[in-house]
Amino acid sequence: MHPAFSIVFFTTLAGVAQGLVVALALAVLLGPAPSVGFLSAALLLAGVLLLLGLGASFLHLGRPERAWRAVLMWRTSWMSREVIVLPAFIGIVAVWWLALRWGVVTPWATLLPVAALVGAAVLWYCTAMIYACVRFIQEWAHPLTLVNYTLIGLSSGLVLACALAAGYGEAALLRAVAPWALIATLAAWFTRTLALRRNAALKPKSTLQSATGIRAPQLVQKSMGMSAGSFNTREFFHGMGLAAMRQTKLAFLVLGFALPSLLLAWGLLGGPAAVWWLALLVQAPGLVAERWFFFAQARHPQNLYYQQVS
Incomplete structure (x- = not known):
């Protein structure tokens, strides 16, 4: 598939914001509760990230003014459900922030963090x-897709929470969140590696032989009868070579998981406060590369025909 950077940035930014909100909600509910000033600033940042992600998603639309129509298919479309849930989640974060600003306490002090978690x-x-x-895209049609979206979001959000806590001097919160940030990052690394190994071993259900009925083992398409590219050749294949794909995979494994894990471990062992920010800065481009690779690795069956323009 051809990764749309609008969707890459949307899913990455939204995941970070969700992970940060989860960290804040659990800290409020289970302790140690952060200061109101820190909580308010962190929620504001989460809201900004969500709005930036929402804005990026509009860049993917041919007619943004018709975006509201996406909600009409909520009974059958997961995208429609996401379009409904995302503004609702942003609303919860905004109400929680406003409650802090206005000094509203119980029972909202408990209900809003629970609502944010849900x-x-x-x-x-x-x-x-x-x-x-999407069952015909084998790389996606697996429970690990859900697991990885959740764990990667948690990892990035918890790393951001650690950096913010270090910057604001929230030592108790940092001590509580930092181990979980490392655990989430290692877990995300493990499950993403499992997904990579699974996808590498996949055998396409359709081949040129099955599509054409020609059983010749060395069947190769030389031309699809077109002299130029089309929507199908642009949107369903990324156009990158195998070497570039391998380099991207290595980059996101190192930047998204390996180096952040080492930096988080260093921080837990008494490293300087800057190490938490360094982990955040290293992980950010790695997760963008990971999300790009997620889309690029998916092989659409239509590419059996739209392989080559000559």
């Missing part, structure tokens, strides 16, 4: 199911 979980599920439900 909203983040439902949004992860809806976003992942947009791809996991």
Whole structure:
């Protein structure tokens, strides 16, 4: 598939924001509760990230003014459900932030973090199911798609929470969140590696032989009868060579998981406060590369025909 950078940035930014909100909600519910000033600033940042992601998603639309129509298919479309859940989640984060600004306490002090946890979980599920439900794309149609969307979002959000806590001097929160940030990053690394190994071993259900009925083992398409590219050749294949794909995979494994894990471990062992920000800065481009690779690795069956323009 051809990765649309609008969707790459949307899913990455939304995942970070969801992970950050989950970290904040759990800290409020289970302790140690952060200061109101820190909580308010972190929620504001999460809201900004969600709005930036929402804005990026509009760049993918041919007619953005018709985006509201996406909600009409909520009974059958996971994308429609995501379109409904995302603004609802943004609304929960906004109301929680406003409650802090206005000094509203119980019972909202408990209800809003719980609502935020539920909203983040439902949004992860809806976003992942947009791809996991596409059965003819084998790379996506697996429970690991949902697991990876959730764990990668948690990892990035927890790393951001650690960096913010270090910057604001929230030592108790940092001590509580940092181990879970490392665990989430290692878990995301493990499950993403499982998905890569699974996808590498996949055998396409359709081949040129099955599509044409010609059983010759060395069947090769030389031309599809077109002298120029089309929507199909542009949107369903990324156009990158095998070497570039291998380099991208190595880059996101190192930047998205390996180096952040080492930096988080260093921080837990008493490293300087800057190590948490360094982990965040290293992980960010790695996760963008990971999401690009997620889309690029998917092989659409139509490419059996649209392989080559000559």
